[in-house]
Amino acid sequence: xxxxxxxxxxxxxxxxxxxxxxxxxxxxxxxxxxxxxxxxxxxxxxxxxxxxxxxxxxxxxxxxxxxxx
Numbered sequence: 648x649x650x651x652x653x654x655x656x657x658x659x660x661x662x663x664x665x666x667x668x669x670x671x672x673x674x675x676x677x678x679x680x681x682x683x684x685x686x687x688x689x690x691x692x693x694x695x696x697x698x699x700x701x702x703x704x705x706x707x708x709x710x711x712x713x714x715x716x
Contacts, residue, residue: 651658659666 655666655669658664659669
């Protein structure tokens with residue numbers, strides 16, 4: 648961008664890129680979380696996805712998105 652004297656705001660649409668993804672630094676990888684996810688993906692393959700996810704936060708703390716989901 649600096650080479651062509653164009654702002655990031657103008658360059659992103661030209662490259663079909665979302666400005667948020669260009670500016671944001673990548674979160675460091677966490678091997679423990681990745682391993683736990685694999686242990687979970689394996690359980691889902693064996694037993695299938697859960698039919699219901701229960702949240703113990705109470706109705707006053709459950710967001711509309713969770714209820715609609």
